[in-house]
Amino acid sequence: MWDYSDKVKEHFFNPKNAGAVVDANATGEVGSISCGDALRLTLKVDDDSEVILEAGFQTFGCGSAIASSSVLTEIIKGMTLDEAMKVTNQDIADHLEGLPPEKMHCSVMGREALHAAIADYRGEEWKDDHEEGALICKCFAIDAVMIEEMVWANKLRTVEDVTNFTKAGGGCASCHEDIEAILEKVLAEKGETFDPTAAPVEAPAKIAAVKAPLTNLQRIKKIEEVLESLRPALMADGGDVELVEVIGNTAYVNMTGACNGCQMAAMTIAGIQQRLMEVMGEFIKVVPATEMAKLVNIGVA
């Protein structure tokens, strides 16, 4: 069985805050029964201070899903909603003293339930922003959807390209056959054929990763720098991208030309987001500027 840490076992065998909070005023439900993981998080939030007074979970899932839910409720109790928004899935995994790569999605589910619950409290609609596929690279916990998106977004052609852009395949190398299968599939969809000896795509521009937390100004500059480096590729496809606003960790962009509204827009945005996160070493969410208008309307921005 899995090599679970003692912390995971502790939270699984003696879960904290199991069950629904009785007089909850925020609920987040995420997961999918087909994938075997689903979580309902209920919160009681103090309306004046926005402090989370109570948190409860109900989880259908494996040992680490239950442990992630349990530890999440412990982490967020006593936090304000703004503080809670900053909890990442890595925080959840860290509190559990680590999770096996196959199980990292359990911590992601925890964070998403939290975001969904906070959105519910604030009367916003929460949309999940990522899709998860079969785990391909166990060394770096990278799934098929992520690799496909990167292959599309960056016109990757070889396993080496995929490794340069996503890290997948850069460890033990046992996932190379699966990565080749993805390349074959995506390239076939684009009407190209997979050639393992193709010349490498130019490696992602090496913009030194920044360690200390960024100031807002630094962040905006960095984001602009990265977007600038991506524009030539987009323009080659008849599209373009423009930075409109940065609020916290969210970058609002205008997609123009061929990218705007085309079926590739979502894919491109995911690709841009991925690149931003890699270069900046922090969580960045990329959202079409059209979404910002909606936020203004409900008085968040």
Place this chain on the structure above:
Amino acid sequence: MSDIYLDNNATTKVDPVVVDAMIPYFLEQYGNPSSIHKFADGVARGLKHARQQVQALIGCEHDSEIIFTSCGTESNSTALLSAIKAQPNKKEIITTTVEHPAILSLCEYLEKDGYTIHRMPVDKAGRLNLESYKKLLSDQVAIVSVMWANNETGTIFPVAEMAEMANAAGVMFHTDAVQAVGKIPMMLQDTKIDMLSLSGHKLHAPKGIGVLYLRRGTRYRPLLRGGHQERGRRAGTENSASIVGLGKACELALEFIEYENTKVKAMRDRLERGITEQIPHCFVTGDMYNRLPNTTDIAFEYIEGESILMLLNKAGIAASSGSACTSGSLEPSHVMRAMDIPYTAAHGTIRFSFSRYNTMSEVDEVLKVMPGIVATLRKLSPYWDGNGPVADPEKAFAPTYA
């Protein structure tokens, strides 16, 4: 209470008698069976004897129809690849949706090379439709490969009948009998089965030893070429100690086959009845009336298999699950999906598989803890409310996909 092992379809304990039979082949008769000196002169005899012991268990006509391999997976690969190599003009393979990955992954791979794979579906009880099978048989088919018994549910397929049908259509027939051999009686010489795979570690022999039965006269191409071992049909120096162990294990399996189908079956039945009577919202999967005597696979609704296994493990009980989370994938087992078991149940299936080493008091022990384990997890489940599932569970809790 010492630990209880109910995961015998995954692998079994090596019988101490088998270990005893093997020891001399490590310490004294360790010579290469091809050599001519006293360190080797007993080995050939040991191998010959083992071949006859396997022959007796599966009831084949000649001991030379037994080819020793390294495992069930190798036997399966050898069978399929041999059939397509020997008949290069035939580009179709018939199999089922519920085979072991040892067959399914290979078929997927061959599909990429242009082979057409017919994967026969099963009904909700895991049964095949022989009418549709008949329609698939043609001179385009290189081989039919259908498991004798399913590793998850224990469901037995009518392989003897299916082999007759294939034979009448001039098509080769292979069966993955890894789970069936030693648990149900068989007499291959009375069938039209051309090839059969078995694996030592499922019947109290060591891991890493298997057999491909190859009916005399079946066209064959070896997977491993090299020395003359196994009459040139599987090169590589014989794993003599394990072969001798497998022979002994087959002899014991034959001796215990009645016990398996009476005493072992009685333990399985008691556990199954006890669980389904005591615990609401659970059901047995597979074909209740055509099953291995040692296997029961029970779906516990609204909870997830891995968490059940973790609590069982804490209680000292080993079983296994068709849950996705035990394998690190997102989908529950392909066998549960093939039977169209709803997701709320498919993720919570637990397989209990017995052997002659189990006892009735172990069954009672499991029956004591199982209801509590299920209740504990249901208390955490968003699909469960107090004493029963929430009304219309799939609607009442319909989370956003994340």
